[in-house]
Amino acid sequence: MDVIVQLQAQFVEYTTSLYREGFLDDQFTQLQKLQDESNPDFVVEVVRLFFEDSEKLLNNLATALQQQCVDYKQVDAHVHQFKGSSSSIGAQRVKNVCVAFRNYCEEKNLEGCLRCLQQAKHEYYLMKSKLETLFRLEQEILAAGGSVPMMT
């Protein structure tokens, strides 16, 4: 029993820190509310889709910014998509980078764009590893026979 309590406490602390540090916002909470016994993997599935989507977008962005003649409209379209999907899952820090990124696109500022791309990558991979840790903690709780605390 102690193990479960400990794991649960760890989970709560970790989750709280993610919100506190701005990695996650309320959107993520809302996603969790869509999950229930009939759909216990909903959040994991959505997040997985986000990962796949994001990695494609980051590649597309890198390619687009490497062109001789950069098509800023295209770059902006990719960033817009990235902003959208990161918003949808509550990946706040990623979303914020996208906002800045779009401004540089509008200004056709290549250096700014490249910097933002780096930042976006950084934030994305950081977010990814945090979420993977979170999911792992969930699995550990479940494996020990406990239930995952619900953040409200």
Add this chain to the structure above:
Amino acid sequence: MPSIREPCWSFPHSDLTARSSIDLRSTPPLLDPKHSELHLEKSTNISPISLTHHRDYQNQTAQQSEKPEVEEISGIIGGGDWDFLTQIQLPAIELMAKNGMFSRRKRSEKIEGFDLLPSDSHEVHVLAVDDSLVDRKVIERLLKISSCKVTAVDSGRRALQFLGLDEEKNSVDFDGLKVDLIITDYCMPGMTGYELLKKIKESSTFREIPVVIMSSENCFDTDRQVFGGRCRRFYSKTGEIVRRQTFERLHVWTGSSGEPR
């Protein structure tokens, strides 16, 4: 930081009658008093334009005397599980529907909630259109929770194909699946949500289907004037709405009053 959640919405037992074109007081209540009408709390900077449109709409429907009276129905799309929907705070969507397209429950049944069920009692079938895979998954889940049948497609073009409206391809599935509602993202590559809307409204078969357009602030503002007087606009309570990036504004294009521009 998440906090103890109090419902963000107020649920006044209010104003349905004031906003309706029919006096609902004379009919059995459509809503279980326990689950009163879900309002979308309008933000303080609501544009007066949306209220005007409401009045315009009512005037228009009054003039169309040869057409059946339009019922103004407020509520959530889909089935009766209001509690869950209030918890997830899905913004209220006002759907305009012609008589016969949506029907009330039989009076003899206990009214537990308001169901937007076509008269042959099948589930509400929603066609969801969004180019984002992530958003499609979320919308799909939301709608399924609301007991809707969902078909999710990734573009306006696919949506038209599904409906059998695409000139080049015809959907083989069309005959079996009547669509009761279309929810579309606004900002999509290829065909925007608005362009899709226009195509749908040009079709005599489908023009009556209510279309809900979702937009994020970003994209929509630039084309704001495009919508003009043709749809009901709801603004989210900023900062408190649930999927604010996905459902930031829901614009309901009314089936009977709208004419594509």
